[in-house]
Amino acid sequence: MGYFDEPDGKDCLGKTTLTTQVGTVIGLTSSMYAFLFKYGRMTAVQGLVQGTNITLTMAALGAVFGATTCAVSAARGKDSRLNYFIGGCTTGALLGVKTHSYAMGFGMCAGLGSLAAIYKHGVLEDWPNMFEEPKY
Template sequence: MGYADHPDGQECFEKVFACTKYSGFAGLILSTYDALMITKPQGYVPTIATYMKSTIPAAAAGATFATVSCVSTNLRGKDDKINYFLGGAAAGGVFGIAARTFRVGVPLGFFLGFAAIIYKDSKDEGWSIFPQTVHKMGAMDHRQFNFTLTPDK
């Protein structure tokens, strides 16, 4: 179950759940990095506060993006890039509210809005932001290659 499984403007609750899940997980990774590498809180309560400081706004921003873009698609009756810009700008505003400053919210709102436009364009035109790569598991197949110093006779 992902965000792009259904057309825009349909199945809004599933889209909100998917965005909240992914952005909350990203916030959890960011919080872990913050707790281990930057702030290094001492004790349980400061550690929980460190996790809440990043995880909750990230999950709320994902939910806000999905909600605003889905509702604006339904209200405007159009499926275009403006809906995604509005969702991204609203998500940036959530981070600004969490930081309690316009200096974070306004630039991040514009940045996330334009990032959402790029995502919508990639979804509509069929190109990928991160191309698929083929990964091979395990070690090299030693039967394919001859690693001896002298060839067999």
């Protein structure tokens, strides 16, 4: 199942599950690189704890984005860029809560919200997907 197989506001559980899985994979990958390059002098237990923290944070961010975007789409009854901005903004605000920083929350809200809205604009305008094979 792809994320855009169902219209926004439908199959919220499936979309939230998919974004959570993507967040988990990003978290596991980030954990690996953090352990190798940043936390290389940790013991295995310390590395496991730090990796779990990173992975769970990224999984939570994916879940919040998927759930918020789908819930806002269902409540508004519209498929628009604003739904994705609100989902990205909520995700950024969660990072601010995790870091106990209003500046981080506001900045990530604006950044992730804008990035998500631009992505949705690209989907609505049929911009080419950078992960697909080019068609000649």
